Amino acid sequence: MEKTFLIIDDDINIRKMLGIIIKKNNLGRVICELDSGEHGVQEILFYNPSIVLIDLLMPVKDGIEVINSATKMGYKGKFIMISQVEDEALVSRAYESGIKFFIGKPINNIEVIKVIKGVCENIDLENSLNLIKDAVFNLKDSGTNTIEQLDIDKKITSIFTDIGISAVIGSNDLRKIIYKILEIRRKDPSSNYALQSIYEEIVEEESKESTLANKKALEQRVRRTIQKAFTTIAELGCEDYSNSIFTEYSTLLFDFKQIRQEIRHINNSSEDPGKISVKKFIEGIITKVS
Incomplete structure (x- = not known):
């Protein structure tokens, strides 16, 4: 199934670059872009994208706050953190919030493609396992x-x-x-x-x-x-x-x-x-x- 993406970053150039990379390499479809974390949780829950590409440092509400809130409210998709921050404490907080995948700034095409493909493979594997589990156990x-x-x-x-x-x-x-x-x-x-x-x-x-x-x-x-x-x-x-x-x-x-x-x-x-x-x-x- 085609993967869907929601991008949250206050830099319009970053959003556009990520959108172009996703489209050009047939990685999926961008269904929403946001320039801050203010309404991030609501939009994530509404669109329920396969993957959220989210900046760490943003006005109003930072990426970690959005991730924690969306996860608590039931979002089951994957997050990829976008950041040039090297502060170990911030990176540690990101890992604690459940982030497993990072894309560094400035954006590098090869890194973006590699990370997104890895996350997509991860999703496909989980979906296959869940389908088998549901078929064998839940539907019995x-x-x-x-x-x-x-x-x-x-x-x-x-x-x-x-x-x-x-x-x-x-x-x-x-x-x-x-x-x-x-x-x-x-x-x-x-x-x-x-x-x-x-x-x-x-x-x-x-x-x-x-x-x-x-x-x-x-x-x-x-x-x-x-x-x-x-x-x-x-x-x-x-x-x-x-x-x-x-x-x-x-x-x-x-x-x-x-x-x-x-x-x-x-x-x-x-x-x-x-x-x-x-x-x-x-x-x-x-x-x-x-």
Whole structure:
């Protein structure tokens, strides 16, 4: 899967150089750039990039503060620290915050490529191990055979990639919700479910690992993620109504009248934006993967 990058550095030249190196060497895609650490944690949690390239010394909030906060709030991706600081105490603090990879300033192309490729290989290895572990252990009691589960997961990932949310942190929450509904339907195809109950169940499970888990935050992540998909589909429709992704998902996941309203809003900001239905979106995904 393509790696996504978020770059935080107060030097625009550094940000641009890193972006060019990543693009030219097919290392992945830069999805966000920030010039300070002020909103770094919020943006990391929203975009959920594979890798965050972050400067050590920045105004408002330094790199170590951002790393510590984002990690505590659930970010599982990798950080690469960018710095020319040689102060042993600062470097020690960086290691204590979990940093394992550094890129020195001034930027050196060969070093950047080498470090990023190493981190990407590290991510791929971890993902493979986690996939095997999930397939063998976590899915054993679900009543679904491993091959079927992997096929469903592959379909969900493909859909999320198509609609532009595969790198958004809320996509993990959506995946959990979909699995729970599929399990309910597997036991009784005619049964109904309440999203609020599923939210509560997920939060209860997450609270065993994190005191930060709460229902309101889960709902916000889910809605924000679906809103991102909604905007992506509407933007595709603005460009080309015959776009294959637009024609496939505009009615499957959303109310088409609301998609048209969102297109009008994109073309003219004075128009009201379109609205999403969380349940319709989730049901559309379930229909597609079942």
